[in-house]
Amino acid sequence: MAIKYKWLAEKLREKIIHDLAIGNATFPTEEELSKRYKVSRQTVRNALHILEEEHLITRRRGSGCYLTGLMPEQKDNTVGLLIYSDTLYIYPTLIEDIRKTLFVQGYDLKIFITDNQVENERRILTEILKQPLRGIIVEGSKSALPNPNLDLYHSLITLGTKLIFLNNFYDHLSNVTVVKDDNYGGAYALVKHFYLHGHTRIGCILHGDEKTSMERYQGFMEAMRDYGLTIDDKQILWFRTNEYRNLQVNQDTTFIKQMIPMLSTTCSAIMTYNDEIAYWLIHQIAGDPTLNLKDYSIGCFHNSYLSNITRGSLITLSHKPHEVGELVASCMIDKLKGLPVRSKEVPWTIKT
Numbered sequence: 319m320a321i322k323y324k325w326l327a328e329k330l331r332e333k334i335i336h337d338l339a340i341g342n343a344t345f346p347t348e349e350e351l352s353k354r355y356k357v358s359r360q361t362v363r364n365a366l367h368i369l370e371e372e373h374l375i376t377r378r379r380g381s382g383c384y385l386t387g388l389m390p391e392q393k394d395n396t397v398g399l400l401i402y403s404d405t406l407y408i409y410p411t412l413i414e415d416i417r418k419t420l421f422v423q424g425y426d427l428k429i430f431i432t433d434n435q436v437e438n439e440r441r442i443l444t445e446i447l448k449q450p451l452r453g454i455i456v457e458g459s460k461s462a463l464p465n466p467n468l469d470l471y472h473s474l475i476t477l478g479t480k481l482i483f484l485n486n487f488y489d490h491l492s493n494v495t496v497v498k499d500d501n502y503g504g505a506y507a508l509v510k511h512f513y514l515h516g517h518t519r520i521g522c523i524l525h526g527d528e529k530t531s532m533e534r535y536q537g538f539m540e541a542m543r544d545y546g547l548t549i550d551d552k553q554i555l556w557f558r559t560n561e562y563r564n565l566q567v568n569q570d571t572t573f574i575k576q577m578i579p580m581l582s583t584t585c586s587a588i589m590t591y592n593d594e595i596a597y598w599l600i601h602q603i604a605g606d607p608t609l610n611l612k613d614y615s616i617g618c619f620h621n622s623y624l625s626n627i628t629r630g631s632l633i634t635l636s637h638k639p640h641e642v643g644e645l646v647a648s649c650m651i652d653k654l655k656g657l658p659v660r661s662k663e664v665p666w667t668i669k670t
Contacts, residue, residue, distance in 0.1 A: 323364035326355055330365060331390050334374055338389065338452075339478055343656030345375060345383045373424050387655035388424045389452070396426045397650055398454040400442060401484070402434045406566045407594050408622050415643025416455065423651050432459050434527070434559045436466060443470040453480040453650050460559060461486035461529040480653040484646050486529040495653070496661040497646040499619070501530050504635045504666040505537030505589065508617040511633060511668055512587040513545045517615060521553030521585035523577060523595055525562065531591060534619070538589060553584050557591075565598065574598050582609055590618040593634055597624040600632070621669055635666035 330351075337343075346354065351362045366383060369375045374390065375383045388395050397420055403409045417427045428451070430442045439459040446454070447470065454474070458465065465488045472491075475481065483496045505522075512520050522538050524531035535554070542549050555577045564570040574595070581588055582603070590596040596618035604611050618625075621636030642664055652659050 322357060323361045324368070326351075326357055326361060326365035327368040329355065330369055331374065334369075334385060335389060338385065338387065338654070338656060341656040343385060345385055347382055385655050386424065387651055392426070394452060395424060396428050396451055397647075397654075398428050398430060398446060398451045400430045400432055400439065400454060400456045402432060402457055402459075403566075404429055404431055407592075408620060411640075412643045415640045416647045419644045419647035420651070425651065425654075432457070433563065434459050436460055440467045440470065443467055443474070447473055447477075450474060450477045450479050452478070453482070453654050455482050455484050455646055455650055457484045458486045458488055458529070460527040461488060462527050462532050464490075480650065482646060482650050482653065482659070484642075495649060495659050497642065497649055498661075498663060499530065499637075499642075500663045500665050501533035501619075502537035502540075503663075504619055505534040506541040507666065507668055508589045508633065508635065509538055509541035509545065509547075511617065511670075512589075512615060513541075513547065515615065517587035518547055519553070519585050520547060520587045520589065521555070521581050522589040523555050523557065523574075523581075523591055523599070525559075525591050526556035527559045531556075534589075534591075550584065552580060555580065557595075566594070571598050571602060574602050578602055578606065578609075582606075582614075586613065587615040587617070590616065592620045593618045593622055593625045593628070593632065594620075596632060597628050600628055619666070631670075634669045636669050637664055637666065 348359055348362045352359050366375065366377060370377055372390065373386055373388050376386055377383050399413065399416060401409060401413065404413055413429065420427050432438045432442065436459045468488060468491055471481065481494055483494055485498050487494060487496045509520060520542065524535055539549060557573050561573040588599065590599060596616050600611065600616060603609050603614060615631065615633065617633035619635045621634040625632055625634050645662060645664065649659050649662070
């Protein structure tokens with residue numbers, strides 16, 4: 319009996335590896351296993367007990383067995399994360415939320431930093447292709463622009479790597495799962511809030527390299543149209559990755575200083591890309607003796623620690639704590655189990 323149930327456990331491990339590789343999430347019943355391998359139900363139960371102790375399956379009374387998505391070798395249970403930074407702004411918290419959610423389910427996380435540079439993304443993907451990971455969570459680099467690395471993503475998909483995009487995606491990479499903010503709805507809600515509080519001269523500051531900003535721009539423009547507000551291109555200002563990185567690393571606010579004269583004379587309300595940009599915008603306005611911060615209403619995406627230390631009134635769009643990181647990690651776990659996973663948009667809540 320001992321030899322037989324251990325033999326069956328090994329056969330079932332092989333089956334699990336095969337099923338996970340082809341995306342089959344189902345697992346046979348005890349009766350089906352007993353007939354297929356011509357062994358007793360007790361032998362099947364003993365073999366399943368071994369697999370359960372190895373965390374390869376879970377058993378639910380009255381429901382049967384389910385794959386956890388884990389492979390027998392722990393080295394095969396690593397999820398990659400391609401992301402802009404692991405130290406700046408909201409990223410440490412986001413990464414920790416992803417890591418914790420994966421860890422509870424038996425997965426490890428390996429982080430790759432892109433600095434939002436396409437050449438870094440290509441170098442990283444080339445290295446991953448030498449030893450492909452089962453799953454990768456990807457925050458795309460300069461996602462508003464055409465991406466030259468789609469060939470590498472297609473190669474990974476062909477090899478069976480599961481991809482989930484975080485925050486953004488690439489237009490010409492079809493049939494991928496995306497977990498992102500409701501950027502259109504958030505921008506629309508901010509313009510509506512400004513309008514209902516008496517503002518008619520509304521501007522915005524957006525990230526010119528990122529798809530998130532393109533979606534926010536769409537929501538901003540359509541809300542301005544729907545509320546009958548004048549749309550002046552001079553009130554819509556853009557910054558680029560290198561300027562943003564220089565702001566974060568060196569506190570170089572040059573591009574924000576250059577925006578102040580235009581915004582201060584044409585706008586009473588300003589929507590910003592995030593509360594990091596809002597923080598520095600408020601800092602620059604407050605430091606200008608010719609301007610009065612009370613004359614402006616500023617709204618932004620995200621509600622990080624910077625919102626709490628920002629002087630003046632700040633309207634923020636926020637999520638539930640840990641929501642995005644836990645959601646994208648859970649989606650990846652389901653993909654690794656072979657379950658169908660749909661793209662998801664995380665809604666915003668206005669906080670004043």
